[in-house]
Amino acid sequence: MIKTKFGSIVSHKFNNQYICYDSSIQPILKDRILASLDSDEFRLSNTSNFLDLNNGLIKKHFYRKGAMHLFNDNYFYYGLKNTRPIREQKNYMDFMNIVKNSKNEWVTSKLELCMPIFSYVIRSNLFYKGDIILSKITGETLDKTLMKRLKINIEEEVGLCFRFLFDNGIYNFDMNLTNIIYNPESDKLSFIDFDKVTINSRKINSQNYSARVINKFSDSLKKYDLFSKFDWDKFVKPNKLREIAKQNSLKFNKLDGVKLDLFLNKWKLSKDSSVNYISNFIKT
Numbered sequence: 158m159i160k161t162k163f164g165s166i167v168s169h170k171f172n173n174q175y176i177c178y179d180s181s182i183q184p185i186l187k188d189r190i191l192a193s194l195d196s197d198e199f200r201l202s203n204t205s206n207f208l209d210l211n212n213g214l215i216k217k218h219f220y221r222k223g224a225m226h227l228f229n230d231n232y233f234y235y236g237l238k239n240t241r242p243i244r245e246q247k248n249y250m251d252f253m254n255i256v257k258n259s260k261n262e263w264v265t266s267k268l269e270l271c272m273p274i275f276s277y278v279i280r281s282n283l284f285y286k287g288d289i290i291l292s293k294i295t296g297e298t299l300d301k302t303l304m305k306r307l308k309i310n311i312e313e314e315v316g317l318c319f320r321f322l323f324d325n326g327i328y329n330f331d332m333n334l335t336n337i338i339y340n341p342e343s344d345k346l347s348f349i350d351f352d353k354v355t356i357n358s359r360k361i362n363s364q365n366y367s368a369r370v371i372n373k374f375s376d377s378l379k380k381y382d383l384f385s386k387f388d389w390d391k392f393v394k395p396n397k398l399r400e401i402a403k404q405n406s407l408k409f410n411k412l413d414g415v416k417l418d419l420f421l422n423k424w425k426l427s428k429d430s431s432v433n434y435i436s437n438f439i440k441t
Contacts, residue, residue: 159238161247162356163254168237175237178275179250214274215294217245219287219352231284241352242276242287248351249273249291255325255356261405264321267314269294269345294347296340300381303334307341316392317401318346319370324438326357328366333377364435368415368424371433398436407438 159166168177219241221228253270272292279286331353338347378384399409414427414434
């Protein structure tokens, strides 16, 4: 049993294989998950990170990147709970719990949740390989949404979602345009790829953490040549944020501007809150 912040993950070991799932799932799904170990339904070879299983599910296979790419999909094994599939599964489960129990009705109606079905780890001596099976999210990634201008006020809605994440101590340090999906049919947003997410209630509205997320997001906009096209004016200004907070029984406490020091490549506090800012509210 592996503990999450709000629940637990059950793990079953078969020889050198581990299959892990949410302890609260229905028995019929549990039986299907366990049966998958004796079939090739999910254990398909990936040539890329994501594989569409054509049954409403997506399989993500974990590959090395950067300087460690020579190891391909092999990772050092430091215990099951420290594997990347389990870490991502825990983050998805905790994120879902926070959203479902939120009193922010706008967020709960706007976010479409990607559900972690189960994770799979196979160990070989000092190394392991891993997968996570997720529910398939329909829509366009944010880069394509911006290019096609599928939604006029998409920047404002993304900004409100960012504020919700920071207010709950949720930080994705790989926050890029391809990790945000907009579904034009349902008019909902989804956040995916929780491998590098930190959820820490002691770091709510952390200036350092939130600045790192915004900085990564800005880099992604520049990568796709969308930085100048992104309407920062709609990225929720302080006066608009105060109105939203008041409607949700939140009392304004503090607001600081944030600016990027181009020479040091670090974010610093500023008196200018016209573009980037960090605010703090107290729940009444």
